[in-house]
Amino acid sequence: MAESSSASSPLRPVTVDGGDDDLALMNSQVLTREEVIRRRFRRVKQLGQCYRAHYWALMEELKSKYRDYYWTYGKSPFNYHNQNGVVLGGGDDIVRCRFSGCKTRAMALTNYCHLHILSDSKQKLYQGCRTVAKNLASGPSFCNKPVLISVVPPACPNHHSSGEKCLARALRRAGSGNTFPTKCKPLKFNVIASEFVHQIQKNRMLPLKETTPKVETE
Structure with a gap:
């Protein structure tokens, strides 16, 4: 052969x-x-x-x-966007996203694009980003951008990089330098735990600062 x-x-x-x-x-x-x-x-x-x-x-x-x-x-030259973002060319067999107002091409084997894939109740591959984007009076508002369900923790690329920056700051405070832990030098659990406690305390103090009346001085 x-x-x-x-x-x-x-x-x-x-x-x-x-x-x-x-x-x-x-x-x-x-x-x-x-x-x-x-x-x-x-x-x-x-x-x-x-x-x-x-x-x-x-x-x-x-x-x-x-x-x-x-x-x-993907990037077929026969499919391009005009100034309004509408996909042109490619024939009538192209499936568009079914989300209201979206003209983007749908992903393969589904009727929704990547941005609106969570609207498909039958899909089992994606979940919403669970990073808190804003704290409202009714409760936390999550980012909810689609990420693969295998990603742990469930965070989109932007918030994942933010988490790495927080970890780098924790390492600097602990005196471990700017490098991330490796197999030769694993990160100690007390460093991670102290950073989590610091972040929780910081998030709890933000609503108190917003509701506390400012003292006016003459």
């Missing part, structure tokens, strides 16, 4: 290397240890070559499918 063959090409019979030697020894009742090792090594070597050829054929097919997907749902 050649490495350049496609995974979708018709299957061809594989000729076993050293088949003539195996045919000569087919009627033998006893084989020496050297003959057995040589035959197994020859077949394992050929099997490894078949696996490598199949792997690279699958990689070529994956690149082809990714290129088609990116062309259809």
Whole structure:
């Protein structure tokens, strides 16, 4: 099997290397240890070559499918936006986001774009960012931007970078420098706990400062 063959090409019979030697020894009742090792090594070597050829054929097919997907749902030059943000071109088979007022192309296998994917009640891949964006009188208001459900903690890229900055400030206060902890030097639990307590106290003090009347001095 050649490495350049496609995974979708018709299957061809594989000729076993050293088949003539195996045919000569087919009627033998006893084989020496050297003959057995040589035959197994020859077949394992050929099997490894078949696996490598199949792997690279699958990689070529994956690149082809990714290129088609990116062309259809990504940056196709036949789909561009006008001044109002409306997508032009691409034919009538393009699915638009069903969110009211949104003209963006929908994601693959769904009827909503990435920004409004949480409007799909059947989707199981995304969740809202749970970072508190604003504290209101009725309760905390979350960011709720879509992030993958596998992301822990559930934070969008902007708030994730903000969390890293808070961690860097905690490290500086603890005298650990500006670098993040590594496997060689893990971060101690008391440093993380003290930073959490500091953030909680800071968030509790903000509403008190807003409601406390200012003392006017003459």
